[in-house]
Amino acid sequence: MYIPEKHVAQNIVSDYGTPVFVTSAEVVRVNAHKLIDAFTLNDTKIFYALKANYDPQLVRIIKESGVYGIDAVAPHEVRLALEMGYTPQQIIFTPSNASDEEMRYVNEQGILQNLGSLSELTRFGKLFPGSKVLLRICPEIGAGETHKVTTGHIESKFGIARNDLEKVYNIAKKYKLLIVGIHSHIGSGFYDPQDFTNSARAVCAVAAEFPDVEFVDLGGGFGVVYRPGENDIDLSTFAQACHSPLEELEKKLGKKIELRIEPGKFLVTNTTVLLTTITTIKSKGDKKFVGVDSGFYHLIRPAMYDAYHHIVNISRPDESQEEVNVVGNVCETCDVFNGNVKLAAPQEGDILAILSAGAYGSSMSSNYNLRTLAPHVLVDGANITLTRRRQTYEQIMENFT
Numbered sequence: 001m002y003i004p005e006k007h008v009a010q011n012i013v014s015d016y017g018t019p020v021f022v023t024s025a026e027v028v029r030v031n032a033h034k035l036i037d038a039f040t041l042n043d044t045k046i047f048y049a050l051k052a053n054y055d056p057q058l059v060r061i062i063k064e065s066g067v068y069g070i071d072a073v074a075p076h077e078v079r080l081a082l083e084m085g086y087t088p089q090q091i092i093f094t095p096s097n098a099s100d101e102e103m104r105y106v107n108e109q110g111i112l113q114n115l116g117s118l119s120e121l122t123r124f125g126k127l128f129p130g131s132k133v134l135l136r137i138c139p140e141i142g143a144g145e146t147h148k149v150t151t152g153h154i155e156s157k158f159g160i161a162r163n164d165l166e167k168v169y170n171i172a173k174k175y176k177l178l179i180v181g182i183h184s185h186i187g188s189g190f191y192d193p194q195d196f197t198n199s200a201r202a203v204c205a206v207a208a209e210f211p212d213v214e215f216v217d218l219g220g221g222f223g224v225v226y227r228p229g230e231n232d233i234d235l236s237t238f239a240q241a242c243h244s245p246l247e248e249l250e251k252k253l254g255k256k257i258e259l260r261i262e263p264g265k266f267l268v269t270n271t272t273v274l275l276t277t278i279t280t281i282k283s284k285g286d287k288k289f290v291g292v293d294s295g296f297y298h299l300i301r302p303a304m305y306d307a308y309h310h311i312v313n314i315s316r317p318d319e320s321q322e323e324v325n326v327v328g329n330v331c332e333t334c335d336v337f338n339g340n341v342k343l344a345a346p347q348e349g350d351i352l353a354i355l356s357a358g359a360y361g362s363s364m365s366s367n368y369n370l371r372t373l374a375p376h377v378l379v380d381g382a383n384i385t386l387t388r389r390r391q392t393y394e395q396i397m398e399n400f401t
């Protein structure tokens with residue numbers, strides 16, 4: 001987990017203030033190479049899930065590190081990927097309940113669409129008969145950091161149920177659609193390679209029924225470390241986990257099948273901290289509250305998913321530790337960054353680093369309480385660059401009439 005050195009953090013805070021997201025370019029590169037080195041199987045193509053963090057400078061590093069493409073879930077993500085120089089072949093569009101207008105825009109760009117409902121498939125068929133399309137299936141296997149980010153189970157809103165495949169056939173036949181890939185994403189943040197094998201088996205079993213299939217896409221979700229002392233997952237076991245289902249599929253279809261994956265979290269989580277300043281310390285009942293100048297509008301994962309984010313006191317790292325509740329400045333009881341963390345002798349004015357804030361932190365931010373979005377700073381060796389300015393009140397209000 002990246003933690004900026006004290007003097008680096010202090011320089012950034014004196015130049016740009018807090019709260020501020022600080023990202024290490026080097027850690028992004030390390031993560032990209034770990035994935036590329038582990039997934040050599042079946043010409044694996046890696047598509048970065050842009051939803052995790054869409055800072056263009058970060059995406060540029062991911063691209064330069066050799067990660068093949070982008071998994072985009074919304075039209076503006078497609079647009080950003082195109083503006084960053086990805087070719088249409090390097091982009092997959094995986095919408096959730098796409099409108100006709102969205103499908104039209106993406107089709108005009110020549111980008112393959114990954115559709116997860118009979119409705120979307122039918123509307124796509126009517127709009128673009130004879131086209132290639134990718135199917136998002138529900139593998140009936142869910143895994144993830146918490147229930148709210150588990151996607152592959154039958155009760156979730158995602159994917160086409162396996163017992164609807166007959167209907168898929170009929171729609172594809174009627175509109176002469178070529179189903180060139182089968183996709184599943186079982187959830188975000190899983191740690192057991194067996195879950196990946198099960199997902200690969202489910203996807204490959206469906207793919208075997210579609211002779212036009214050229215690739216299978218097993219989504220993202222590779223688990224990352226949020227607590228100090230935990231071990232990184234061994235990515236090679238995850239790559240190995242899909243070997244035999246793919247081999248069987250190739251035998252059945254009698255051709256080479258490419259593997260695709262779409263990691264978000266794994267590439268960016270541990271690259272970034274959210275630096276924030278302690279404004280208020282108070283004790284109430286048997287609790288000590290350490291109040292900071294940020295809130296769930298910058299990092300919603302603890303409030304929304306009960307996610308754990310470790311926190312360190314950058315200002316005095318060596319002093320003895322005490323257990324505290326680090327809380328934000330939003331008028332909501334759930335605005336707690338960490339209700340049970342040991343911090344070194346916190347004092348008002350200290351700078352805290354909330355760790356592993358690179359994925360689903362800034363990208364899920366909001367203007368709740370009219371709070372402004374935080375700036376981004378990129379640390380690349382000795383170079384420190386502001387990659388996003390702090391939002392202003394005027395920028396929040398400019399579209400109100």
Ligand SMILES: Cc1ncc(COP(=O)(O)O)c(C=O)c1O
Binds near residue numbers: 187189221264359
């Ligand atoms: C379709 C799809 N692919 C990939 C991802 C990336 O997941 P993660 O960031 O956990 O790797 C997501 C995120 O939920 C997703 O919805």
